[in-house]
Amino acid sequence: MRPLPWGQLNFLQTTDTHGWIAGHLQEPQYSADWGDYISFASRMREKADFRGVDLLLIDTGDRIEGNGIYDASTPKGKYTYDIFREQEIDVITTGNHELYQTDAADREYEQTVPNYKGNYLASNLDYILPKTGEQVPMAQRYRIFTTKNLGIRVLAFGFIFDFTGNGNNTVVQPVGKTIKEKWFQEAIREKVDLFIVAGHVTLPGPEYKAIFQAIRSQNWDTPIQFFGGHSHIRDYHKYDSKSYGLQAGRYMETVGWMSIDGIKGKGKAGASDLEPRASLSFQRRYIDNNLFGYHYHTGLNESTFPTKRGINASAAIYKARKALELDHNFGCAPKDLWMNRAPYPSNDSLYTWLETEVIPEIAVIPERKDIPTLAIINTGTIRFDIFKGAFTRDTTYIISPFISKLVSLKDVPYDAAKRVEALLNSAGQVLQASGLQASQLAPPEQMAVRSNIIGPHNPHAAGGTQTPLILHNDDPPLIPGYTTKDDAGDEGDDTLHTPITFYNVPNVIQSARSFPADADPEKVDLVFTDFIQPWVLSAMQFTGQNYTAHDIAPYGNETLTELMADWIKRHWGQQC
Numbered sequence: 001m002r003p004l005p006w007g008q009l010n011f012l013q014t015t016d017t018h019g020w021i022a023g024h025l026q027e028p029q030y031s032a033d034w035g036d037y038i039s040f041a042s043r044m045r046e047k048a049d050f051r052g053v054d055l056l057l058i059d060t061g062d063r064i065e066g067n068g069i070y071d072a073s074t075p076k077g078k079y080t081y082d083i084f085r086e087q088e089i090d091v092i093t094t095g096n097h098e099l100y101q102t103d104a105a106d107r108e109y110e111q112t113v114p115n116y117k118g119n120y121l122a123s124n125l126d127y128i129l130p131k132t133g134e135q136v137p138m139a140q141r142y143r144i145f146t147t148k149n150l151g152i153r154v155l156a157f158g159f160i161f162d163f164t165g166n167g168n169n170t171v172v173q174p175v176g177k178t179i180k181e182k183w184f185q186e187a188i189r190e191k192v193d194l195f196i197v198a199g200h201v202t203l204p205g206p207e208y209k210a211i212f213q214a215i216r217s218q219n220w221d222t223p224i225q226f227f228g229g230h231s232h233i234r235d236y237h238k239y240d241s242k243s244y245g246l247q248a249g250r251y252m253e254t255v256g257w258m259s260i261d262g263i264k265g266k267g268k269a270g271a272s273d274l275e276p277r278a279s280l281s282f283q284r285r286y287i288d289n290n291l292f293g294y295h296y297h298t299g300l301n302e303s304t305f306p307t308k309r310g311i312n313a314s315a316a317i318y319k320a321r322k323a324l325e326l327d328h329n330f331g332c333a334p335k336d337l338w339m340n341r342a343p344y345p346s347n348d349s350l351y352t353w354l355e356t357e358v359i360p361e362i363a364v365i366p367e368r369k370d371i372p373t374l375a376i377i378n379t380g381t382i383r384f385d386i387f388k389g390a391f392t393r394d395t396t397y398i399i400s401p402f403i404s405k406l407v408s409l410k411d412v413p414y415d416a417a418k419r420v421e422a423l424l425n426s427a428g429q430v431l432q433a434s435g436l437q438a439s440q441l442a443p444p445e446q447m448a449v450r451s452n453i454i455g456p457h458n459p460h461a462a463g464g465t466q467t468p469l470i471l472h473n474d475d476p477p478l479i480p481g482y483t484t485k486d487d488a489g490d491e492g493d494d495t496l497h498t499p500i501t502f503y504n505v506p507n508v509i510q511s512a513r514s515f516p517a518d519a520d521p522e523k524v525d526l527v528f529t530d531f532i533q534p535w536v537l538s539a540m541q542f543t544g545q546n547y548t549a550h551d552i553a554p555y556g557n558e559t560l561t562e563l564m565a566d567w568i569k570r571h572w573g574q575q576c
C-alpha cells in the first residue's frame with residue numbers, strides 16, 4: 001500500500017459508479033459498499049479537521065444503469081437514490097446515463113438535484129419541464145464557496161461532454177457554445193483561489209481543452225482542478241503547471257484522491273491570511289475500494305472505522321438486494337468469460353461465446369426462423385466480465401443493463417448486408433461523414449486504451465512467462481489489478497498490483513444463421529440492436545442501399561438482456 005499525500009485542499013472523487021453501491025461481491029479488492037465509503041469520507045473529514053486542512057467530495061455522473069440494485073426495481077432506482085444521498089457530496093454532475101431514458105432524467109431532476117441542492121451543477125444541461133414544456137437549467141450553472149478550514153475561495157462548474165444520445169426531455173448544449181455565454185464569461189472573471197471543473201468529460205477530450213483555454217484567457221495563473229469521467233479509466237492529465245485533471249475509473253472499483261498544496265487562500269474567517277507555500281503542487285492517488293485500504297488510510301480498524309450513517313446505508317443496501325432477489329441464480333457459468341482479458345476471438349472471450357453460442361439462438365423470431373439472417377450487436381452493449389459460478393439476476397444487469405431490443409431490415413441484398421460488419425469495424429471515417437463515431441459502438445474503456453496491453457501470467461500472451469512485480473522475496477505475492485500509467489508516472493495506484501492484460505475488441509460482432517449450405521443467399525434479414533440503428537443505416541447507405549428508419553421493424557419483444565438471461569436459464573445448470 002502507498003499512503004495518501006495530504007495537501008491544503010484534498011478531494012475524494014467517484015465517477016461512473018453505474019449503480020455498484022453494493023461494491024463488488026465477486027472481487028474482494030473492490031468489495032467496499034457505499035456505506036463503507038460514507039464512513040471513509042466521514043473519517044477522512046475528521047482527519048482533515050484535525051490537520052486544519054480541507055476535504056471536498058466530487059461525483060461526476062453515470063451513477064445509474066449497470067447493476068441490479070438500480071436496474072431490477074420498478075421504477076428503476078427505487079432504492080438507490082435514497083441510499084446514494086446519504087453521502088455528502090460538494091460538487092455533483094450529470095452523466096450521459098442519467099439522460100438516455102426520459103424517466104431517468106425525470107428522476108434526476110426530481111430527486112438527485114434537490115438531494116444535492118446547491119451542490120448539483122449543470123453548466124451545459126437543461127431540462128424540459130413535463131407540464132409546461134419550458135426549458136430550464138437542470139441545476140445551477142456554477143457555485144462559489146469558501147472552504148471550511150482554510151477559507152479557500154472556490155468557483156466550481158459542472159459539465160457533460162457534447163452528448164447527443166439523450167432523450168427528448170433534456171438539452172445538452174455543446175461546451176464550445178456554453179463557454180461563449182455571458183454567465184460563463186462573467187464567472188471566469190471572478191477572483192477566486194481555485195477553479196474546479198467537474199464533469200462527465202474525458203480529461204484529454206476537446207471539451208476540457210476548450211474550457212481550460214477559456215479560463216486561462218482570463219486567469220493566467222489561478223489553479224484549475226479538473227475532475228473527469230465517462231471513459232471508465234483511471235487517469236490524470238496535466239493541462240499546465242497549475243492545472244491538472246483526475247478521473248476515478250468506474251463501477252466503485254476506484255475512489256480518486258487529489259491533493260493540492262500552495263493555494264493562496266484567505267484563511268479561516270478571523271484568522272490571518274493563509275501563508276502561500278513556496279510553490280503550487282498537485283498529487284493524486286487511485287484508491288482500491290476495499291475495507292483493508294480504508295482502514296489503512298484512516299489508521300482505524302474494524303471497530304473504530306464504521307460510522308452510524310455508513311452502517312445504516314450498508315444495511316439499506318443489503319435489504320434492497322434481498323427485496324429485489326438479486327442473488328437468485330439463473331445458472332452457473334462454467335468458466336470465466338472475459339470482455340478484454342482474453343483475445344477476441346478465443347475460447348475465453350465473452351464475445352466469441354455470444355457470437356457462436358448465444359446470438360444464433362436468441363436472434364430468432366418464429367415467423368422468420370428459416371430466413372438467412374445476419375445478426376449484429378455492438379460490443380459496448382456488454383459492460384462486464386462473467387465470472388465462473390452463479391450467474392444471478394444481478395449479473396444480468398451487470399453484463400448488460402440496457403433496454404435495447406432487436407430490430408431488423410428484412411430481405412436486404414446479401415451483397416450489401418455482408419459488408420456492414422466490416423464497415424462498422426473499420427470504416428470510422430466513412431461513418432464520421434454522417435456525424436457518427438464508430439468508436440461509440442465499443443466499450444468505453446477502449447476510448448483510451450488503443451492497443452493491446454499484455455500482462456504477465458497470461459496464457460494467451462506470447463511466452464506467457466513474465467515475472468510479476470515482487471519487491472522482496474518475503475513480500476506476499478501481488479494480485480492482479482490496476483497498474484496505472486498517467487501524466488504523472490506510474491505511482492498513482494494506492495495498492496501495488498501485477499498488470500492485467502487488455503485486448504481490444506471490434507466495435508461489433510456478427511452471427512450468421514439459417515444460411516443455405518451450398519450457395520450464398522440472395523437476400524437476408526439484417527438484425528441488430530436498436531441502439532446501433534443510425535450506424536447500420538449509414539453503413540447500408542455506403543453500400544448503395546438507401547434504407548431509412550421507416551424500413552426498420554421490431555424483431556421480437558424482449559430486451560437483449562432478457563434474451564441472454566433466458567439462454568442462460570436454458571443452458572447453464574444450477575450446480576455451481
Ligand SMILES: Nc1ccn([C@@H]2O[C@H](COP(=O)(O)O)[C@@H](O)[C@H]2O)c(=O)n1
Pocket residue numbers: 062096097100230231232378379380381382402403404439440441442443444531
Ligand atoms: N443502449 C445503449 C447505450 C449505450 N451503449 C454503449 O455504452 C456506451 C456508453 O457507455 P458509458 O458508460 O461510457 O456512457 C456507448 O458508447 C455504447 O457503446 C449501448 O451499447 N447501448
